[in-house]
Amino acid sequence: MTDEYDLIVLGGGPVGENVADRAVQGGLTAVIVEDELVGGECSYWACTPSKALLRPIHALHAARHVRGVSGGSIDARAVFERRDGFVAHWSDAGQVDWLRSAGIDLVRGHGRLVGEREVTVANENGDRMLRARHAVAVTTGSSASMPGIPGLAEARPWTSREATSAEEVPESLAIIGGGVVAVEMATAFAALGARVTVLARSGLLGGMEDFAGERVADGLRELGVDVRLNTSTDKVTRGDDGVTVTIGDGTEVTAAEVLVATGRRPRSSDIGLETVGLKPGDALDVDDTMLVPGTDWLYAVGDVNGRALLTHQGKYQARAAGDVIVARSRGEVIADQPWGRHVASADHAAVPQVVFTLPEVASVGLTSDAAREAGHRIEVVDHDLGAVAGASLHADGYTGMARMVVDVDREVVLGVTFVGDDVAEMLPAATIAVTAEVPISRLWHAIPAYPTMGEIWLRLLEAYGRQSA
The missing domain is CATH 3.30.390.30 (FAD/NAD-linked reductase, C-terminal dimerisation domain)
Structure with missing residues (x-):
């Protein structure tokens, strides 16, 4: 049997939830296909847990910089317990309840395109066929990229997922990378008591104003972080006592754990893009309504389109995409002029971002x-x-x-x-x-x-x- 919906959404993170919700509010039927936790990366392994880890550190820092306030310390165990509460102990029951209340169906399993407007979902009960009357939205997000550094994969490195879900503070942590994840996790674990070394290929926070990275580097050093800029990583090995990172000048950095924070890549390699003439593994090209060129039914929203890898920006795109899917299903006039209702114009020149460092x-x-x-x-x-x-x-x-x-x-x-x-x-x-x-x-x-x-x-x-x- 084939179940039909007006809209099929591949991916149940905040972006997918918002696309589906806007469509349902517009009178369409929608189903989300998700093989992990409903709520996605942001809710369980990125935005929410990382900020839960960082907020106590910011609060103590603020108190220590106002005369008349004394005392205070960081309790790592309590910080982790607070984090666990915000991620609902990695249970998505609450998110699933919200889907039901919003009138959005959920199918658990791995979804793949098998043709125009057709998706199969593989799970423990076998394959299930879904067909979309109007649109399929790919909102599968992104995952941590793994550079081809010799020995790195074999060294079982942390990615952002392991860092934000850690249950213990490692004695020492080497971080490869200089972007947002690198500097935020360096801040968190240094303040929680780890000896942290940051190994950045160039400066910190590339793409932002230079003084931003420079001042964040100064702040990390004040926390005791060993910040090494313009440093290449040549090899990583794991032994009985932890990891050894060999850098470009031949010196070695040893640590209990190593975190790879060298960017993100779209999750598009195993969702059947080849069946509709698209290249797996790439970011999906879209117009400002999030429609994939050459189709009138396939949309790519959020990190998977590579436009602005930020949750709030993906949700912004999702609102435009959900609304335009409804409008097109009804044959309504599309407001696709710059800054119109059905486009994500802000992606080009008005993207806001916060880095929660000190x-x-x-x-x-x-x-x-x-x-x-x-x-x-x-x-x-x-x-x-x-x-x-x-x-x-x-x-x-x-x-x-x-x-x-x-x-x-x-x-x-x-x-x-x-x-x-x-x-x-x-x-x-x-x-x-x-x-x-x-x-x-x-x-x-x-x-x-x-x-x-x-x-x-x-x-x-x-x-x-x-x-x-």
């Missing part, structure tokens, strides 16, 4: 380098975040930096980066300014409350006025 990094839009490469004529405005009254009240000896990238021809903000303690909550205002292309002349009238760190906006605008006079 200090935090919060950014949105284009960096100064990216803006220049895109052909914009820009003005770069920097200001000491620690000089703002709200920052000095927030923490004694507060240090930080803010950068605003302005398109001088249109007088709008192209990008903003904040580095400093607790800057994450400052990001929504910057995201609105960049996404809405609020003119500089109007931003002058958006008054930041005194004394808050948000007053940095006034300082940036004043500095821009002086530079552009």
Whole structure:
């Protein structure tokens, strides 16, 4: 027998849930196919557990930087127990209940495309055939990439999954990589008591403003992390006492565990793409409605399309995709103009991101380098975040930096980066300014409350006025 639905979704993470939910709210029937935990990577092995590990560390750091507060320590066991609560002890029962309440069906097992709008699901009960009347959405996400370093795979390295689900703090941890996972897990495990070494091929946080990686490196060193930049990893071996990492200059780093944090790759290698003329293993090319070119039924949403590997960005894409699937099923007019309801325009120039290190990094839009490469004529405005009254009240000896990238021809903000303690909550205002292309002349009238760190906006605008006079 073949079960028919209006929409079949391959992958039950936050992206898949949102695509299905929008479709069901629009009157369609939808089924999610998932072979792991409903809720996906973010809920159990990435965003949620990593931030649960980091929040106690941030709280203690904040308390230690305000005179009049004394005492306090980190209890690693309690931190892990708190993390376990947020991931529901790796049970997806609550997520499954939500699917039922939302009117979304669930089929457990590994789903593969076998033809146009057709999916088979393999599980312990055999194969089940599903057919979509309108669309199939691939939302299978991404997994940790494993570089071809000799001996690495045999050394049984941690990936982000093992790091965020660890039950014990290793005595020592070597981290290969310099991106977000690398610096966040270095922060977490160093603060929890491990001796941490970071081995980065270039600088930290590539793709962000240079000063962000530089200040995060300084923060890691203050935690006792051995940060080695511009370092290649030549070989990894595991012995009875742990792992040995041989680096480019021939020296060795020994540790109880090694974490590989060298990026992500799309989960597209075993979902039957070849049956519809697409290449397995690659990110799926899509237009701004998330439709795969050359089809009128196949969508790829979230990490698997390679556009912006962030959960919130995938959910944003999912809302557009779910709505456009409904609209196309009804023959309605599609709002696919830039910033229309049915497109993910923000993927190109207004992506927000937070790195939860000490200090935090919060950014949105284009960096100064990216803006220049895109052909914009820009003005770069920097200001000491620690000089703002709200920052000095927030923490004694507060240090930080803010950068605003302005398109001088249109007088709008192209990008903003904040580095400093607790800057994450400052990001929504910057995201609105960049996404809405609020003119500089109007931003002058958006008054930041005194004394808050948000007053940095006034300082940036004043500095821009002086530079552009």
